[in-house]
Amino acid sequence: MAVLTSGFATALSGGNELEKILSLAKRAGAEAEVFFTSYEKLPAIFEANRLKQLKANQGTLVALRIIKGGRVGFAITTRLDNRQELVNRAVEVSQFGASARFELPLRQFYPQIEVYDSEINGVTVGQMVELGESLIARLRAHSPELVCDVEVAKETALVQISNTRGGEASYHKSVIDIAIEGILTRGTDMLFVGDEASSCHPIRDVDELACSVINQLELAEKEASVATGYLPVIFTPHGVASAFIPSLALGFNGRIVLEGASPLGNRLAEQVFDPRLSLRDDATIIYQPRSRPCDDEGIPSQRTSLIENGVVKSFLYDLQTAGLANTQSTGNGDRSGGLPAPRVSALVIEPGDIAFEDMVKDLREGLVVEQLMGAEQTNILGGEFGGNVLLGYKVEKGEIVGRVKDTMVSGNVYKVLSELAAIGKETRWIGGMISTPAIFCPKLEVTSKS
């Protein structure tokens, strides 16, 4: 198959343009910061077991933030040819903007955090297609009826930040991502299985992914039922990500804390969680897709301990929120296409000492939750979660006996995580966003149709 990738060569550089925008902003009487990103993403998309589409997404974004008369102005464009208009817009909205409670960072030293592997340029579309094909073939060899959607994508990006106080940062990033979703239909019964892997390094084989999905298929082969009531529940890493993380990401957000809307806000240094639970935000792990040498405001990345042995240690801040809260930025200024705001970079839950198998062995009757659907569509600010067990298994006498359906699990993160039965010793990454072991909760509300 021919090579289509143009790779890094096409990622535009903002270069001089950024300096020109900054000097226009200066002329308008403002301190200013320009954030520039340019990316190219090449996904190969398989639908219903077959290659369906090859894509090339190329894009650029320029975001200008100014401080004029003590107020923040902000404007975004995809065009580099309209500098004066960009500055005019930022100036126009600055009269309504929030009072700036920070100063743009000076030139500084950044930690060496590698998130770009040049070998990604050698990954051809043909190789990406082969990865997808071999993954589908492996799964269909196990379950011939399985209908798979797969996306294999590689992305390269350049980020540049520059401000009128001399602050300057720039880095390249490479990411390969493989996601698989399979449906097995029997009558009107549908079984959903799936997993995902991502890395800044090229991914050369799909062995781990295939094993993970085959394991789901095997555990879900039989059906089992569960009665409404309170049961012990083991959340697998996927389960942890779908049930607990949306609430925790808000609860530790400095902005939510500042507003007094986080249940954790006034519990700094208190024992809120189980003493075995430790959680940190960490953008410094090399070659992890969410890592970076600095945040989107040019503040060096760091490891921030959020929970240490169950004690609330700190919250996550960007520059403005830190200024309002009288503290320092934790390097969590994240843009997501808009004005910087505090957001988690990547969360790491420390492993415990119990093997997953031993947790299951310990269980007389209970559930294993792999995927909770809709869990985040409730009052997550208050810590609540509740959803349909899209993929989960019944445990009887220490053994997984089959998959449950028509079953809901709900609870409150702050109560549930305050007393755990065990924390698993095996950890894994989910979506590049969180590294977590399995978490075993002694008692949760389970509602079932049967």
Place this chain on the structure above:
Amino acid sequence: MYKGEALGDQMREVLKKYHADYIEVRLEESEATHIQYRGRELENLSKSQSLGGNVRAQVRGGWGFVSFNNVNGMGDKIELAIRQAGLVGKEISRLAPAEPVVDIVRVMTKKNAATVPVVEKKLLLDEYNEIIWSTPQIQTSSITYRDSSKKVIFANSEGSYIEQDKSDLALRITAIAREGEEVQQAGLSVGSNGNFAQIEGLHQQVKETARLAVEMLSAPEVEGGEYTVVLDPVLAGVFAHEAFGHLSESDFVYENEQLREIMVLGRRFGGKHLNIVDGAAIPDLRGSYKYDDEGVPATKTYLIQEGVLVGRLHSRETAAKMKETPTSNARAIGYRYPPIVRMTNTLIEPGSVSFEEMMGEIKTGIYVKNWYGGTTSMEMFTFSAGEAYMIRHGRIAELLRPVVLTGNVFATLENIDAIGNDLGINQGGGCGKGGQYPLPVSNGSPHLRIRHCLVGG
């Protein structure tokens, strides 16, 4: 506003030079205003501007897709998309026929938000925020406002050339109450096809929202289990969207033999009183337009008529493969994405049961209003209510904490045993699918009563 016009005029001519089974080009220029309050103070007011486009090509049934911000060098982009499609395609390209269209559609929105001065927008939101803050026991508030207007040029190798203006507006107001470690929130979501007047005059609703957040602090949690539930029109609209709408999107079905058997036209899903329709041709709503993103004129499609599956939503490709007619439901949230099959305005049509009759027969049940969200796996769906009350002996009783409802689509539609004689339209929020979020849609319904619905806290 832009220099795309000249580019667009040349597109049809240019496309003739290339060899593929099908090629389309889209150019899009958009402007948006974003206003956000977190707490009492305005956090962010910004204006964004974007110019971009894409090329999509089909060769032997395979697709290539290239999106870009730099509109120079269109020829290279078209060639790349064709080359990609050629690497994928191993069959025959099939697209349902669509008459080539040449048309220019200018936006006709009343009081278009794009023309309203920023200061007027801010003053209105200030008023709403102040109402929340003047409510005792309110801890904080959050307001997110966004309006956008865009001009889209579409041309394809079959001779279509369409310029279409689109505008959209979405507002979410959240009141957050707190007592000790207890945090509760209540929200109001509204939207329109860019008409700013539709978000004016919400003062009373904002006040109610703030009051509700406070009341929830002392409300009990529901005891999980199966209940008879009555849905208000707003939540029932979300139910129609999640519980059935997504299952009607043919891209889930067309390549999957087993699903095609399940979703065979003529299958009974509910009682004779059940009628569900979707269509961009229903005017003046967030999901309304004249042409979809493949240039197919808008329609109105019955999905369920008298309880029986009679239709589904199509792109040109899914229609061809299922030997049905395109329904103008191929939509993309923007130029970075290819069009996929999406809903537009999805409605359950009114029935004949009054609210009093519906409630009167319920000894113990739950009345659910408003939405937090909803999601579906096709077979299973969940949706969550922003406001819930116990029903006791036919009357609305005590307020509950927010509840999550879940069900199996193949059973739940049959469990709808009463359809109200009213109708309400929900234009808040947006729909997400295949990484494309938020897509402007609307949904609506009368009050609904559903038996044996699984409810959790």
